[in-house]
Structures are given as structure tokens and as C-alpha cells.
Amino acid sequence: MTVNRYQIESCQHTFSKRYSHFIRRTPLWKLPGGALGVDCAEVWLKLEHLQTGGSFKARGMLNRLLSNPIPPSGVIVASGGNAGIATAAAAKELGVPCEVFVPEISSPAKRARLAALGARVMVGGAAYADALRACLAxxxxxxxxxxxxxxxxxxxxxxxxxxxxxxxxxxxxxxVLVSVGGGGLIGGVANWFGHRSRVVALEPELAPSLFRARQAGRPVDVEVGGIAADSLGARRIGSLAWDVTQAQVRDALLLSDESIRTAQLWLWQELKLAVEPAAALPLAALHSRRYVPRADETVCLIICGANVDPASLN
Incomplete structure (x- = not known):
């Protein structure tokens, strides 16, 4: 099944008419490039870490639940944390049971949030792929x-x-600079913008599912680890994201854990944005000059998630 702009518009209409209390219209913060130490006209920060559940995932998970009949056993998901939190929040909103399988690398903060939302939390192996297998069984x-x-x-x-x-x-x-794990976010972003804006895929060097797929010419399994593995730790790029990024996304860039951590701390220290490592990749790409915009360019950074232990920002 392909995704198109009409479906996206229809989904937004449903959100705004029936679930505006749940799906938030998150702020778009516009700053001159110099305010972020970047030589470009403007930098826009889409503050999606302020979304319900602390990440963009709430949008897709609620749409999934609204689009399908839900059996008495409820819903089930495997997740490094954010998709599970979003599914649990959507399930709570709709009054249905939720079971979440997480890998051992998932953070204690995310597991605590899942439990607080009423989800049954199960640990299903070392990495996301292991949790997914347990979830499917x-x-x-x-x-x-x-x-x-x-x-x-x-x-x-x-x-x-x-x-x-x-x-x-x-x-x-x-x-538009977008962090990539399994590709749900960039798949949605690229489907909407198409070639009207330049969509740039960003991955950690230690979790390069899209980058390695491009090298191989097809989705392949990769080893994953590093600072953002609990959010961006998919071993293989999703088939839907693979198709749309092949058609719509020219750039797939890798970033070091050091640059990601530096950008995460910068966002907290300079802008007071408490975000997880996955949300810092877009700024890391600019500060490390992995992506160099034109002087007259307007660059949008997707600040995708806030499920972080505040103590880690000290």
C-alpha cells in the first residue's frame, strides 16, 4: 500500500475534528541561522518533542488504531520506547488494553512511562529486532x-x-533534516514534501540502516548500537520507508555519537530543550557540517522526541 498526500490531509482532518486534545499542533520555532551558529537565513525547529507521549509517534500510532478494528485483547507493539509510549497513550485514549515488548537497551525512563500509561511491559531480548520477534509470537x-x-x-x-x-x-x-531509525518519520515527511523541499536523512554511524541499504541496493540487516539506539536502533530500514526514500530523498548522512551528544547538550544548555539523542541529529548535522546549507537557505529541523532522563543532561 502506498501513502499519498490525500491520506495525510484526511488523517489531519480526523485529528483536528475528533482528537485535537490528544494530537497537539506542536510549535514551529523560527530562528535566524546565527542564533544556532549556522550560516543560513533561518532555522525552523519543529518542536514535536512536545507531542503527546513525548514524540511524533503519537500521530502514527493513533492513526493505526483508528483505522482498524481492535479486538478484546487490545493492541500490541515492539518498541525501543517511543512507539510503545505512543501506542500505550493511544490505547489509553481509546480505552483498550496494550502490551509492549521492549529490548534490554530501552531506557528505564521509557519503561517507567509505559507502566504509568497502564501498558503491560515485556522485555524481549537485547535489541529491537529481538523484541519484535517476541512481540510477533x-x-x-x-x-x-x-x-x-x-x-x-x-x-x-x-x-x-x-x-x-x-x-x-x-x-x-x-x-528538512530528519532522524532515521526504521523510517516511519522520514517516510511520512518525504511523502508529504516530495521534491518540493530537500529532505535529508540522518543516522548515527552506529545505526546506519538506510545508509547500508543504499550501499547494498536493498534493505539489509545491520548491527546497531550507540547513543541513540533505543530510538534509532532498527536493524533494517522499513520496506515502506525504503521505497519512498529511494524516490524522494537524495541525501543519507551519518553522524558520530560525539556530535549527537554535543548537539543534545547544546539544545539543553542554549535553548532549554530537553530532548533525547535521536532529536539532536538534525542540529548535529549542521554543527558538524555534515550538512552545509546555502547562505539564503531555510532549514527545518525535526525535534522528534523528549523521552530522556533529565539527569543525563547535566
């Missing part, structure tokens, strides 16, 4: 509705509403 037993962290059309459509929102708030940016 459990789903066969219970018949619960499976919500995938990134590789379902409804998930991409929901993420695309964030890109539509950016255009409504500010018009078309020249470029």
Missing part, C-alpha cells in the same frame, strides 16, 4: 492488533501530518 497467541513501530502505511500517514503542519505554519522550507 505473542500476537499470534492473543490476536491483538499489531502496531508496528515504523513499517505500516497508517503509521507513515500519521507522521505525514506533522509535515503538513509545518507547511501550514511556515510554508515550504528549503530543506
Amino acid at each position: 505473542r500476537q499470534q497467541e492473543t490476536g491483538a492488533l499489531l502496531t508496528h513501530a515504523y513499517d505500516q502505511p497508517e503509521v507513515l500517514v500519521g507522521a505525514g501530518t506533522m509535515a503538513l503542519e509545518i507547511e501550514q505554519q511556515g510554508g515550504l522550507p528549503d530543506s
Whole structure:
């Protein structure tokens, strides 16, 4: 199933008419490039870390649940944390049970948030791929509705509403810098913007699922680790994201853990934005000059998640 702009517009209409209390219209903060130490006209920060559940994932997970009948056993998902939190929040909103399989690398802060939302939390192996296998086996037993962290059309459509929102708030940016794990976010963003804006894919050097797929000419399994593995630790790029990024995304760049951590701390120390490492990749790309904008360019950074232990920012 392909994703198109009409589906994204229809999803946003449903959110605004029935679930505006749940899906927030997050701010778009416009700053001169110099305020972030970048030689460009403007930098826009889409503050999606202020979304319900602390990440953009709420959009796709709620859309998945609204688009399908939910059995008495409820919903089930495997997640490094954010997709699970979003699914649990959406399930609580709709009054249905939720079971979440997390890998051992998931942070204690994210597990605590899942429990607070009423989800049943299960640890399913060392990495996300292991948790997914355990989740799929459990789903066969219970018949619960499976919500995938990134590789379902409804998930991409929901993420695309964030890109539509950016255009409504500010018009078309020249470029949009997007963190990539399994590809749900960039799949939605690229489906909305197409070639009207330059969409740039960013991954940690230690979790390069899209980068390695491009080298191989197809999605392949990769080893994952590093500072952002709990959010961007998919071993293989999603098939839907692979298709859309092949058509719509020219640039796939890698960033060091050091640059990501430096950008994360900069966002906190200079702008008082408490975000997780995955949300810092766009700024890291600018500060490390992995992405160098034109002097007249407007660059949009997707600040995608806030599920971080505040103590880690000291």
C-alpha cells in the first residue's frame, strides 16, 4: 500500500475534528541561522518533542488504531520506547488494553512511562529486532492488533501530518533534516514534501540502516548500537520507508555519537530543550557540517522526541 498526500490531509482532518486534545499542533520555532551558529537565513525547529507521549509517534500510532478494528485483547507493539509510549497513550485514549515488548537497551525512563500509561511491559531480548520477534509470537497467541513501530502505511500517514503542519505554519522550507531509525518519520515527511523541499536523512554511524541499504541496493540487516539506539536502533530500514526514500530523498548522512551528544547538550544548555539523542541529529548535522546549507537557505529541523532522563543532561 502506498501513502499519498490525500491520506495525510484526511488523517489531519480526523485529528483536528475528533482528537485535537490528544494530537497537539506542536510549535514551529523560527530562528535566524546565527542564533544556532549556522550560516543560513533561518532555522525552523519543529518542536514535536512536545507531542503527546513525548514524540511524533503519537500521530502514527493513533492513526493505526483508528483505522482498524481492535479486538478484546487490545493492541500490541515492539518498541525501543517511543512507539510503545505512543501506542500505550493511544490505547489509553481509546480505552483498550496494550502490551509492549521492549529490548534490554530501552531506557528505564521509557519503561517507567509505559507502566504509568497502564501498558503491560515485556522485555524481549537485547535489541529491537529481538523484541519484535517476541512481540510477533505473542500476537499470534492473543490476536491483538499489531502496531508496528515504523513499517505500516497508517503509521507513515500519521507522521505525514506533522509535515503538513509545518507547511501550514511556515510554508515550504528549503530543506528538512530528519532522524532515521526504521523510517516511519522520514517516510511520512518525504511523502508529504516530495521534491518540493530537500529532505535529508540522518543516522548515527552506529545505526546506519538506510545508509547500508543504499550501499547494498536493498534493505539489509545491520548491527546497531550507540547513543541513540533505543530510538534509532532498527536493524533494517522499513520496506515502506525504503521505497519512498529511494524516490524522494537524495541525501543519507551519518553522524558520530560525539556530535549527537554535543548537539543534545547544546539544545539543553542554549535553548532549554530537553530532548533525547535521536532529536539532536538534525542540529548535529549542521554543527558538524555534515550538512552545509546555502547562505539564503531555510532549514527545518525535526525535534522528534523528549523521552530522556533529565539527569543525563547535566
